[in-house]
Amino acid sequence: MSWAEVYPWRSPQAGAPVIRQVYDQVRGAIMSGALKPGGRLPSSRDFAARLGVARASVVAAYEQLLAEGYAAARGGSGTYVSGDLSGVAELRPAVVEPRSAPPSIPARVRDLDELALPAPQSEAQLFATGRTLLDARAFDAWSRSTRRALRTLGPVHFGYSDPRGDVGLRAAIADYLRAARGVTCSADQVIVTAGAQHAVDIAVRVLLKPGDQVWMEDPGYLATRHALVSAGAEVAYVPVDRSGMVVAEGIAAAPAARVAYVTASHQYPLGVTLSMGRRLELLAWAREADAWIIEDDYASEFRYDGPPLASLQGLDGGERVIYVGTLNKALFPGLRLGYVVVPTALAGAFANARQLMDRQPPTLTQAIVLDFMREGQFAGHIRRRRVAYKAQRDVLVAELSARLGDVMEVDVPDGGMHLIAYLKGGRSDLEVEARAEAAGVSVRAISRLYRQVAPRSGLMLGFTGFPARAMAGGVARLEKALA
Incomplete structure (x- = not known):
């Protein structure tokens, strides 16, 4: 059987570099066993004619195979499949059957997966926490x-x-x-x-x-x-x-x-x-x-x-x-x-x-x-931010109290970057969080932060990352989500 018949060689298609496609085909033939260790690769001229590509593309693909150890050059004789690929036989089933069983996952990986944090809040959504201006x-x-x-x-x-x-x-x-x-x-x-x-x-x-x-x-x-x-x-x-x-x-x-x-x-x-x-x-x-x-x-x-x-x-x-x-x-x-x-x-x-x-x-x-x-810019920035953030806090508290005072109790903080609004009537903060997210408002349910203490139902609202003028619109969205 000639080299041209040992593998279903395909002419390169548009969309991917020609050199890479040639390389992939030859490497695939080696890994599948169609080209045996020690076997001679076709000449670059014959292979280029077979695939309908420039000879330089085949030469470049061969050079990559040589560099990675899949092939070896013999002076005056040509290019051969590397003779030390003894492990190919063990790898071959995984190459031929890509859906074979994956390696076992360490228990620590599963533990870390279970510790996944909530998805980051959108920068654009009002009341996301930890934001600054x-x-x-x-x-x-x-x-x-x-x-x-x-x-x-x-x-x-x-x-x-x-x-x-x-x-x-x-x-x-x-x-x-x-x-x-x-x-x-x-x-x-x-x-x-x-x-x-x-x-x-x-x-x-x-x-x-x-x-x-x-x-x-x-x-x-x-x-x-x-x-x-x-x-x-x-x-x-x-x-x-x-x-x-x-x-x-x-x-x-x-x-x-x-x-x-x-x-x-x-x-x-x-x-x-x-x-x-x-x-x-x-x-x-x-x-x-x-x-x-x-x-x-x-x-x-x-x-x-x-x-x-x-x-x-x-x-x-x-x-x-x-x-x-x-x-x-x-x-x-x-x-x-x-x-x-x-x-x-x-x-x-x-x-x-x-x-x-x-x-x-x-x-x-x-x-x-x-x-x-x-x-001296850091100290000045902090002084100005205290004044601005306090004003933003006060506007948010006033809007929440006016619009939603019947369904939540606002705990006004004397510091920090967020406030807590406790929900009345036993309403689920997780449910409100999801409804608010759909309405374009980021609020965090605090019940998920409890471990052994009986959780309270409340929302965490950041106020430092958004100007005071934006608070009313955000509270209106939250009011709609709570309706």
């Missing part, structure tokens, strides 16, 4: 900082750098945190991350081993729960009341826990603040139990009634508290920069874990943020 002054200042950073590109921007982040930016963050949040730290304790969730994930990797117990607020932040569960931690869900995490309940449930995760300044999602008595109680437990506290201060910049609250970390002196913050909420989510402040004894371990996960933060982005902060 920049005014014209901030845009102009950011543009100037970007231009200056681009003009001063140096060797550090074109290679590997400190996994902890730029030392200038870390110093600027430390200065800001000491002044604004009462955090006790130096630049050596600051590690730049991709955001608060990245910082929490590093902390989980450093502080916990499978089977360790962890306190977490109930209700609480889904992504953090997923990080803890995927790390093999045993989560003890601690109820939350108007004074924050009920520390006594945590001690009763898991007195020997290794870590407590808490959103002390603005509890997620309920928005309450951990009282001073509870803070002291939590710190006392951590010292007695030789445990660590992860303080997620994700939206601390935005407090509308009174000055920002001092951090739990500053109250402790930085011995047992890992302080987590983010610039993504203060500036914009697409920035992807946050930070974690760690006790000096843990700084090396956190830096090494960060390097293993992501090598280093982006140098150019850090340079832009550093310039923005050094020019």
